[in-house]
Amino acid sequence: MPETILIIEDDPLQADVVRLLLEHNGFEIVLSADGAEGLRKLYEVQPDLVILDLILPQMDGWAVCRRIREMSTVPIIIMTSRRSDEEKIKGLRLGADDYVVKPFNPQELVARVSSVLRRTRLPPPSKSTVMRFNGGDLIIDPTNLSVIIDGEQVELTPTEHRILLYLAEHPGQVISIEDIFTNVWGFDTDVNVNNVKWYVWRLRQKLEGPTGEQRFIFTERGAGYRFTAV
Structure with a gap:
């Protein structure tokens, strides 16, 4: 069964580019154009991973990231044009698992998605006992x-x-x-x-x-x- 990725992105062109790229690589994609809708779909769909833009209508990406972490441990990749280390650190402190800067190499995004999901799926390195x-x-x-x-x-x-x-x-x-x-x-x-x-x-x-x-x-x-x- 393909893994499901929720993309929260208000730019329809950017969202379609990412959707087509990830669908081509075997993922099932759910799109959301704003933060409030994204949170509803998170609850309804229970995706395996969230790709989150920071600049969103109604509720910005920081607030969405914070709300997601209040209700779920789903992995989050922040996707944004903001490049500063301060922005990256803020995202990590709020609970993001990775940070991709636009514009990005398409295969780089696929690699990062696969890497985050692999860390989620992999059994722990050695110990299996409580x-x-x-x-x-x-x-x-x-x-x-x-x-x-x-x-x-x-x-x-x-x-x-x-x-x-x-x-x-x-x-x-x-x-x-x-x-x-x-x-x-x-x-x-x-x-x-x-x-x-x-x-x-x-x-x-x-x-x-x-x-x-x-x-x-x-x-x-x-x-x-x-x-x-x-």
């Missing part, structure tokens, strides 16, 4: 991509889950940002290695709450991150 830490305060189930903290389910995106799992597989070790980038993303992405810290920041927000108190993931300044739990 991992318990701190006497069960933290439970990670690699098979079901589920995380439970203090008895409560925590919704992580596939990328966030892979970061957590990679760190948890190396407890007590200092893992560099470069190692996280290589093992979670590889190299076929526009996510910069320096942006990894924003993903870790977002992961910590979910694991440790808004206080920022380090409970499971500790920063080793100038070296990387260390997962500490027993």
